[in-house]
Amino acid sequence: MKTVHSIQAIRDFVLAAKADGKKVAFVPTMGNLHAGHLSLVHKAQEQADIVIVSIYVNPLQFGASEDLESYPRTLAEDQAQLKNEKVDLLFAPSTEEIYPEGMDHHTAVAVESLSNMHCGKSRPGHFTGVATVVCKLFNIVQPDIAVFGIKDFQQLAVIRKMVDDLYIPIKIVGADIARDERGLALSSRNGYLTQDELTIAPKLYATLCKVKDAIQAGTPFDIILKDATANLARAGFKPDYIDICNQHSLLPASSKDKELVVLAAAYLGKARLIDNIVINLN
Numbered sequence: 001m002k003t004v005h006s007i008q009a010i011r012d013f014v015l016a017a018k019a020d021g022k023k024v025a026f027v028p029t030m031g032n033l034h035a036g037h038l039s040l041v042h043k044a045q046e047q048a049d050i051v052i053v054s055i056y057v058n059p060l061q062f063g064a065s066e067d068l069e070s071y072p073r074t075l076a077e078d079q080a081q082l083k084n085e086k087v088d089l090l091f092a093p094s095t096e097e098i099y100p101e102g103m104d105h106h107t108a109v110a111v112e113s114l115s116n117m118h119c120g121k122s123r124p125g126h127f128t129g130v131a132t133v134v135c136k137l138f139n140i141v142q143p144d145i146a147v148f149g150i151k152d153f154q155q156l157a158v159i160r161k162m163v164d165d166l167y168i169p170i171k172i173v174g175a176d177i178a179r180d181e182r183g184l185a186l187s188s189r190n191g192y193l194t195q196d197e198l199t200i201a202p203k204l205y206a207t208l209c210k211v212k213d214a215i216q217a218g219t220p221f222d223i224i225l226k227d228a229t230a231n232l233a234r235a236g237f238k239p240d241y242i243d244i245c246n247q248h249s250l251l252p253a254s255s256k257d258k259e260l261v262v263l264a265a266a267y268l269g270k271a272r273l274i275d276n277i278v279i280n281l282n
Contacts, residue, residue, distance in 0.1 A: 001083040003090040007140050010052070010091045014142055017088075022049040026143035026170075028134060031055040032072040033081050036149060036178035036186035041085050043175040044147045053082055054091040054137055059103060061129030072188060091141065098136060109135045111158045111165070114250055118154050118263050119274065122240050127158050134159055138168055146170050151177045151185050153261055153276045157250055177275075179205070185275045192271040201268055203235040207242075208277040211262050215244065215279055221253065232266050240265035240272065247278065258282045 004010050017024055025048035027040045033055075044051045055078055062068035075092060082090055099106050108128050114120075115127035138146065148156050160172050178186045182202035193201055207228050214224045221244050232239045242264040244253045253260050260279040265272060 001079070001087050001090060003079060003092055005092055005094065005097065007093070007097060010089065010141060013089055014052070017050045023145070024048055024050045024052065024141075024143045025145040025147060026137070026141050027051065027053045027147050028137050029053060029055055030057045030071070030188070031078050032074050032188040032191070033078045034186050034188065036151070038081065038085055039178045040147045040149055040175050041082070041087060043173060044145065045086075047145050047147070047173060048143075050088045052089045052091060052141060052143065053087050054093070054141070056091075056093055056098065056133070056137075058098075058129060058133040059095060060099075060106075060132055061126050063123055063125065066123070067189075072191060098133065106132070108132050109162060109166075111162050114154065114158045114161055117250060118241060118243055118245075119265060120154070122265065127155070130155055131158055131162050135162060135166070135168075138163075138170055143170060145173055147173045147175055149177065150174045150278075151187070151275065153263060154250060157248075183209075185273075187273065189271045189273065192269065194269060197236075197269045197271070200236045201271075201273060204232065204237065204264060204266055204268075204273055204275050205277075207231050207235075208262050208264060208275055211242070211244070212277050212279050215260065215262075216281070221255075228264075232264075237266035237268050237273075240267060242266075 014024055025044035027044050029037050057071055059068055109131040110128045111131050120127050156174055163170055163172055183205040184202045211224055211228050225242055228242050229239050245261050245263060246253050246257050247259040247261045258281040261276055263276045265274045
């Protein structure tokens with residue numbers, strides 16, 4: 001596996017691969033890789049001949065009080081994992097490469113209709129940061145396919161809409177949530193959890209499963225959400241939100257909607273955990 005740091009180097013690599021008739025898949029990450037990230041790599045390998053992974057901790061998607069400085073950076077360990085998975089190229093740019101005129105002098109990409117609800121309420125500007133850097137990375141790498149995890153359901157929806165609205169010729173593939181044996185969705189931020197918190201954390205997904213059962217049983221949504229929020233608080237979480245939404249618009253679901261997603265975020269110690277569960281009532 002080769003590691004490159006410049007835009008020109010990755011463009012030269014992709015140009016040569018496409019000249020050879022290769023299909024290129026791209027997996028953008030912020031590093032500190034775990035089995036969840038590697039499942040995205042495996043999905044990409046199923047879809048294409050060449051797999052490129054990027055590692056870049058994007059300052060634009062962190063708020064003023066968030067964990068940008070403490071976010072784990074483990075490039076050497078990440079390189080070893082990606083090499084073991086036979087990834088073809090790692091792109092690890094600097095902030096100067098991505099934002100050459102500085103963080104205050106760049107074009108922003110905003111997907112307003114999907115960005116100001118759910119996680120966007122708690123993290124204003126977050127999804128504009130995500131959309132901006134992903135758009136930049138897409139234009140740099142120019143892959144045929146890009147793979148993202150469904151765990152970040154709202155992020156995936158934002159990226160899909162951006163690609164559709166801006167006519168970006170890249171197929172977006174969603175990969176299933178990777179979970180540990182207790183049901184906890186794998187995340188780099190799980191590393192912030194203490195041993196005691198790690199025993200509590202799987203109750204977020206357990207709560208979502210109970211919400212799904214209640215929806216399928218026909219319980220009114222307002223009762224379901226009140227009970228779920230109370231259950232999370234009793235378990236030791238500080239709930240941020242839990243919402244029953246239309247899968248496509250992410251707007252609050254009505255009783256007529258058949259394709260639903262339950263989105264949740266909750267604080268546990270230093271970690272803010274997110275998860276979701278998809279429900280099809282057809």
